[in-house]
Amino acid sequence: MLKTILIKAKKREALGKSATKKLRNDGFVPCVFYGGKEHIHFYAPMISFRELVYTHDAHKVELNIDNNKFNAILQDITFHPVNESITHADFLEISEEKPITIDLPVNVTGSAPGILKGGKLFIKMRRLKVKALPSSLPEHITIDINNLDLGMSVHIKDLNIPGLTFLENSLNAVISVQIPRLLKLAEEVAVTAATTATPVEGEPVAEGAPAKPGAPATPATATAPATDAAKGKDKGKEKGKEKGKK
Structure with missing residues (x-):
């Protein structure tokens, strides 16, 4: 359940830039209360907003404006761009019978x-x-x-x-x-390394390469030695060439 913070305030008698500036210089925050029937312009001490603004949680607010009490929530707030002091606040009236956003x-x-x-x-x-x-x-x-x-x-x-x-x-x-x-990169590298190191089942082995464990070696292709008949033919050809030269 929302914690309730009490803010005591006074209704503004004068509006306008000069009156607003004076309020801020005196340490007050100009505010507007949006109720069911009318809007109320009021002001409250800046220190009253400490529990409401500088917190992580959401809160309900009980506004006491000239001894008139209203239940509200902080609808909007603005800050000075340089010193970050509160420059304005808007409050919205709430009712226990009506849902709020x-x-x-x-x-x-x-x-x-x-x-x-x-x-x-x-x-x-x-x-x-x-x-x-x-x-x-x-x-x-x-x-x-x-x-x-x-x-x-x-x-x-x-x-x-x-x-x-x-x-x-x-x-x-x-x-x-x-x-x-x-x-993620380390995991990808590990997966890639494992995939590269593990041979794929049924992968062909290059000729002359050592066989995988449990698999027969693939014999390398050898050049057959020349037969004696072939050698004799070659010698006969060489003798015929020598006779022709003579």
Whole structure:
């Protein structure tokens, strides 16, 4: 269930750039509350936002504007581009009977076997958009990774949290354990080396090559020696040539 943070505030009497600038210089944050009937412009001390903004979890907010209480959630917030101070905040009224849409942070628990084998954990979606009644909203979405091995992922469709409707694509991977490039390359090299070193069954052996264990050697082709008859014919031809020269 969402934790509730109290913010005491005052309604703004003056609007405009100069009034807004003065509020910021005095350490206040200009805000707008979007309720059912009207929008309320108010301001609150910047220190009141510390628990709400600088945290990983989602929260409900109880706004006390001039002693009038409203239940809300932080809808939007802007920061100064240089000093990162809060420059503006928008709040949206909530009702326990009406579902709201909100982004919830992802929290990981457990130890993935794939990491112990050299894999790397990737959190691909750090916040998930959900729809639920305020009473059903958790501070964060906890995902157990104790069963994640190398190459495995947790998708939106794998998440089953009572009371929550996920508005993301059901096929989107939230968390995955991927094989690092160097580890994958080492595996490919090992497989290639094993394939090269192991002879393929039935592979022909070159002539004159040593036989494989248990296989007969293939005889090398030898040149047959000349017969005596052939030698006599050659000698007769040589004598005939000598007589012709005389």
